[in-house]
Amino acid sequence: MQPSDKNFVELRNITKVYPDGTVALRGVSLSIRYGEILGLLGENGAGKTTLMKILSGVLQPTTGELLVEGRRVRFRSPADALRHGIGMVHQHFTLVPNFTVLENIILGIERERQGLTGTLSGIDFESHVKRLEKLMEETELKVPLDAEVQKLSLGLRQRTEILKVLYRGVRLLILDEPTTFLTPLEVEELFKVLRNLKSQGKTVIFITHKIKEALEITDRIVVMRGGRVVGEVPTREASPEVLGELMVGKRMELDVLLRARKPRTEGRPVLEVRGLVVKNDLGLEAVRGVSFKVYPGEIYGIAGVEGNGQAELVEAITGLRKPESGEIVIDGVRVSVETPIDVYRMGISHIPGDRDRYGLVLEFTVKENTIIGRQWERSFTRGLALNWRSIARYAWEIIKRFNIVTPGIDAQARALSGGNRQRLVVGRELSKKPRLIVAAHPTRGLDIASTMYIRELLAEYRDKGAAVLLVSADLDEIFQLSDRIAVMYEGRIVAEMPAEKADRRQIGLLMGGYQVASQKA
Amino acid sequence: MGLASRILETVAQPLLALAIGLAVSALLMAIYGYDPVLAYKALFTGAYGSTYDLMETLAFAVPIMLTGITFAIGVRAGLFNIGAEGQLYMGAIGAVIAGAFLSLPWPLHVLVATLAGMLFGLLWSVGPALLKVFRGVHEVISTIMFNWIAFYLATYLVLYQLAEPGRAEKTYSVLETARYGVLVEGTSLTSVLFVAIAFNIAVNVFLTQTKMGFELRMYGLNPDAARFAGISEKKVIIVSFLIGGLAAGLAGATQVLGRPPTWALYGTLGNVVRLGFEGIGVALIGRNHPIGIIIASLFVGGLRHGGRYMEIEAGIYSELVDAVTGLIIIALAVPEVFEAIKRYRLKRRVAGG
Numbered sequence: 027m028q029p030s031d032k033n034f035v036e037l038r039n040i041t042k043v044y045p046d047g048t049v050a051l052r053g054v055s056l057s058i059r060y061g062e063i064l065g066l067l068g069e070n071g072a073g074k075t076t077l078m079k080i081l082s083g084v085l086q087p088t089t090g091e092l093l094v095e096g097r098r099v100r101f102r103s104p105a106d107a108l109r110h111g112i113g114m115v116h117q118h119f120t121l122v123p124n125f126t127v128l129e130n131i132i133l134g135i136e137r138e139r140q141g142l143t144g145t146l147s148g149i150d151f152e153s154h155v156k157r158l159e160k161l162m163e164e165t166e167l168k169v170p171l172d173a174e175v176q177k178l179s180l181g182l183r184q185r186t187e188i189l190k191v192l193y194r195g196v197r198l199l200i201l202d203e204p205t206t207f208l209t210p211l212e213v214e215e216l217f218k219v220l221r222n223l224k225s226q227g228k229t230v231i232f233i234t235h236k237i238k239e240a241l242e243i244t245d246r247i248v249v250m251r252g253g254r255v256v257g258e259v260p261t262r263e264a265s266p267e268v269l270g271e272l273m274v275g276k277r278m279e280l281d282v283l284l285r286a287r288k289p290r291t292e293g294r295p296v297l298e299v300r301g302l303v304v305k306n307d308l309g310l311e312a313v314r315g316v317s318f319k320v321y322p323g324e325i326y327g328i329a330g331v332e333g334n335g336q337a338e339l340v341e342a343i344t345g346l347r348k349p350e351s352g353e354i355v356i357d358g359v360r361v362s363v364e365t366p367i368d369v370y371r372m373g374i375s376h377i378p379g380d381r382d383r384y385g386l387v388l389e390f391t392v393k394e395n396t397i398i399g400r401q402w403e404r405s406f407t408r409g410l411a412l413n414w415r416s417i418a419r420y421a422w423e424i425i426k427r428f429n430i431v432t433p434g435i436d437a438q439a440r441a442l443s444g445g446n447r448q449r450l451v452v453g454r455e456l457s458k459k460p461r462l463i464v465a466a467h468p469t470r471g472l473d474i475a476s477t478m479y480i481r482e483l484l485a486e487y488r489d490k491g492a493a494v495l496l497v498s499a500d501l502d503e504i505f506q507l508s509d510r511i512a513v514m515y516e517g518r519i520v521a522e523m524p525a526e527k528a529d530r531r532q533i534g535l536l537m538g539g540y541q542v543a544s545q546k547a
Numbered sequence: 548m549g550l551a552s553r554i555l556e557t558v559a560q561p562l563l564a565l566a567i568g569l570a571v572s573a574l575l576m577a578i579y580g581y582d583p584v585l586a587y588k589a590l591f592t593g594a595y596g597s598t599y600d601l602m603e604t605l606a607f608a609v610p611i612m613l614t615g616i617t618f619a620i621g622v623r624a625g626l627f628n629i630g631a632e633g634q635l636y637m638g639a640i641g642a643v644i645a646g647a648f649l650s651l652p653w654p655l656h657v658l659v660a661t662l663a664g665m666l667f668g669l670l671w672s673v674g675p676a677l678l679k680v681f682r683g684v685h686e687v688i689s690t691i692m693f694n695w696i697a698f699y700l701a702t703y704l705v706l707y708q709l710a711e712p713g714r715a716e717k718t719y720s721v722l723e724t725a726r727y728g729v730l731v732e733g734t735s736l737t738s739v740l741f742v743a744i745a746f747n748i749a750v751n752v753f754l755t756q757t758k759m760g761f762e763l764r765m766y767g768l769n770p771d772a773a774r775f776a777g778i779s780e781k782k783v784i785i786v787s788f789l790i791g792g793l794a795a796g797l798a799g800a801t802q803v804l805g806r807p808p809t810w811a812l813y814g815t816l817g818n819v820v821r822l823g824f825e826g827i828g829v830a831l832i833g834r835n836h837p838i839g840i841i842i843a844s845l846f847v848g849g850l851r852h853g854g855r856y857m858e859i860e861a862g863i864y865s866e867l868v869d870a871v872t873g874l875i876i877i878a879l880a881v882p883e884v885f886e887a888i889k890r891y892r893l894k895r896r897v898a899g900g
Contacts (some may be wrong), residue, residue: 346775378775387769394761399776401761411756 031055033096034198035112036228040090042076042253043148048471049476050076052253053090058198063220063230064361065244065261067237069273069333069537070499072232072250075117078200079300081231082114083107113191114200119183121190127169131158131190145529157481161193166222180308181212192228200231201224205239206333207310217243235331236536237269248274274501283483285325285505285525294358295319295460296493297343302352304338312338314517315352320462325484325494327508328519329501331537335517336497337379340466342372343495344376356462375455379466379497393421393435398452428453429479445476456487463487463494469503481507501533515539561884568878572871581863586871590858594853600733606806608848608859609743610635610819612841613798616750618837621686622887623754624787625767630675630690631795632823633697634668634855638799639812639819640701641667643709646721646804648812650886661742661800668796669789671697676788679764680781686788694823698816705814720810726891727805739805744841746797751837763787797821825851831880847876 042051051073058064058474066074079085081102092099094110101107104114112164121130132154155171157425162168169178169185178186184204203219205213220230220243234240240247240261247264249257249272257272268321297320306416308314312335319327341347343354343500354361378384384393394469397406397417406417421435430449432442432531439447452468465484488494498504505512505525513536521536565646573583594604615630620626645663649656675689708720714729727737757842766773774780776899802819803812812818850872853858857863857871 376775383769383771384775385772387765387772389768390765394765397761398765398772401758401776407758410758412758412761414756 051095065240065247068250073253113196128171275533300353324509325335327504330514352416375460377465388440568875586861589856602736606736608844611840612844615829615840616794630795630851633694634795635799636701637671638664638796642800642803642895646725647719653724660725664798664800669792672792719830737805828876
């Protein structure tokens, strides 16, 4: 069946501001047509998931309106959206692990169907099974109904999720990054299912950051960036290059290059990673054999959409996660890092991706925060006791040197703005005079002034001879700072090149899973 | 926030909570046909009205300011350690053994018996600590179980091994050389009060002035950042449990070595039972701060001592008295409970991304 021209759903001028002030959507309008597979493409933080959570009733928009089949609606909960035939399968599954597939699917429906009096009478499993078997027949989504969910593969769990939503009579199915945890074969099967659903007249929205997948499965692609829709193309007219460019943007907002004048890739590397394999929390291989070297006086930037193994890579290097295999060599010494304190003692600075969670204790004072991870250092202690006088002196020094705006050293870190919190973390880490700096998304969510300041600091320390490993999903940042650029995709470094030879569009393609034949490192 | 408004907040909030607690309790008493005004008069003059009463209130405050520390140092390290009750029994047993069966000169005997109580409490906290660290057993489960084991073990020891011949309801009394001196003749307050206060102050110094205290607080507030900063989770958990065990053991010892007239432990454990759990309320009212806990214990001790007058002067059944004092304690603890929930949810939100 061909997609129709008529709109099933229309989103008009949707904005979303989260309670903490983050603007996720800045006026998005989008229409979804009957029977199409619409690809929603964009990097992390582009606003795709937020927009779809609004459409499926999980979140409420700050402003803007929602039309289903031409009528204005307001969804206060996912149940409201389901009543209009709209359901979403989230990236992180929402199944009860020790329930069977059947129990998971009818969970919630049963109560709604039978009302209060019905809750006392038994559940009519048989009729559910009959109807589910029919549905499975039609959609070719086969799942063993009496198997416990925790014993199923991730692919089957996802089928269960899809089946669960379809069983609720959904006509518009939203899938959020559905291929994240799937093997290539499972992805193929998923696509078959989606085509089949389309042939039965269902409408599908496919959220992804993978250009290749969007091109393969969709009819039309909408690209989002920074909370806005930046492009819309019928899939058959789309080229990977154009999509890549739309996804990452053309222009650098802060286009002063901070690259080294004489990048060095000789001598002994400060950090060498060889064949590193690291598993994520789900026990899947997130880093699949990564090797690279970082030399003193260079910034080695790893670009990539988040969730492609960068977080696990950084955690392994900084001792927060144990690698499965491979080697990490720092200053020529093969290290088996037991705890992060070993890393700190080796003179490594780690600027974490999530400063509030890893970098700071928000309830602690600024003074206390300046010695986190360094509380054992001799200059801050007197025997077993902390030397608060010298700590206070040091805290003031950091505040002055890194231009931190704070009511004082005894104010809670919570009282500081995001930019100043990050300055505090960066200041603390850099004042260790590190040989190696590991910075993950160091300027995420910061204002322009703080962003520039922190990037300049990283460049300054690089010029002083430190080796910097920069991991960032922000391509501007990668381009502005890096002396060499690598791209990580699905746990592997798929390309590595000197920055002056790198091309934004090509990097964008690589981030989206497109292999550029000539560029393999 | 200005200093004035901060003081206002720290003072106004508990006062408001107290007012609500008193109002709800008054309603409860009125429903049962008692005169709340008379009852409260009996309660507060009973608690703080005379030197004698003040001394008794202080005597009641001693054990709970210590068991309060057990709970509080758990919370400060992100734990929910409710094992003070069992550790307190064992501390009392230790004090009885060292106080009644060793022969040492005063004041050395006092010191040894006190340390024995603390040691027994500490040893009883090792089990849950190790279970948590090495087997991942949640401390609520393990400490409840250890509390029951301690209850029956202590009861057995008192009745079969330590009972005074001819007076089988209690253990041997500790020797005079192992007793803390009574401060005011005719009251049950002894110089053990100063030991308890010193202990609380020492814990405060530990938390604010030492490396280990810094690491413990950091782990309690943000375990992710603590791991990130190279702090050993195991070390923090064990230290928190051990200090809690010392506090509860000392609390048990105070009831044997520092509270006339028995200087012993009853077979029913009647003179120590519940003091561990009361520490939880004291810790919550005192905002899990060692100094706050001292102040809170003076208040809760007052309720315990003064509460007895509600029965005598206003004729209220002792069960209702318990309900009334319980309600007041709950009302005062509620703000901290809310704080804890808020912190927990915030942590989850941060963790959830």
